[in-house]
Amino acid sequence: MNIQQKSYYVPYKHGHLHLRQITPVQVDMTKPPVLMLHGAMSNGRVFYSESGKGLGCYLADAGVVVYVLDTQGRGLSEPKLARGFTAGQGEVIREQLPLIQQYILSLHPNTKTVHWCAHSWGGVLMASAIARYDSLQKSVASLVTFGSKRRIQVKSVQKWLTVNLVWNQLAPLIAWKSGYLPADKLKMGMDNESRSSLRQTIEWVRGHWVDSDDGFDYASAAKQADWPKSWFIAGKGDKVLGNPADVQRMIQECQIKQVDYTLLSKKQGFKHDYDHGGMLTHKDAVNDHFPRIKDWYHSFNG
DSSP, X not given: OOEEEEEEEEEETTEEEEEEEEEESSXXXXXXXXXXXXXXXXXXXXXXXXXXXSHHXXXXXXXXXXXXXXXXXXXXXXXXXXTTOOOOHHHIIIIIHHHHHHHHHHHOTTOSOEEEEEETHHHHHHHHHHHHOHHHHHHEEEXXXXXXXXXXXXXXXXXXXXXXXXXXXXXXXXXXXHSEEOTXXXXXXXXXXXXXXXXXXXXXXXXXXXXXXTOOBHHHHHHHOOOOEEEEEEETTOOSTTXXXXXXXXXXXXXXXXXXXXXXXXXXXXXXXXXXXXXXXOTTGGGTXXXXXXXXXXXXXX
């Protein structure tokens, strides 16, 4: 695999945001790069590894310049989540994504746009930022999401256990006691969650798409937004966290005019009925749907 990886540490408040750059050996800086964002209880490692695994590394090997963000407190961003950490998802939407967008554009002076790509709740945060800011509607070239849903409306025993009981009831109790949700130690996810992010996520999954910090109505803004060309990808085996029906409901809520939808299922010709994480991490993804994603980015002109 002919790629190079390096880390940028972008100053932010009293620490820094970690931004992983993954590039082909021969870089074409005239084409828009891709910014990738992880979901809840996760970090940028869902997209890359030192050994070259992951969608980010795959796309870089195919000639695409990729950036992967660790939001504040996660991955290699500092300070790490600890008791007293007050920031939530609002800071990602209003501050971190706009900051990183401008930082990437400063590294690529010959392009005016950046493609955005997200897994799970990262797609909700990216969609929120686009809906809120005209500047991002102009500078985001496209939006691709994997298993992203704004609300979880599907009903099942698994949903009740995973969301209603663990996420909505037990997780806040643990976070109150610890000062944050230590999801990695509890084997609940790759990384931890702040109390604010946990609370705000629960509110949005249950109800209205409104910023609890300042009352901004994302649902209304989404209906008026000039959305970039988008592609929502769901997995047939994703029963709860990115259930295909909930993914489709998010598409409808955003009212995106130019949007594609793909269900990763054996019935649709794919090798598996992929689950929530497997869409990005299954060993067969590289030869199954990753080539289609590569073709998506190559279809855009710089």
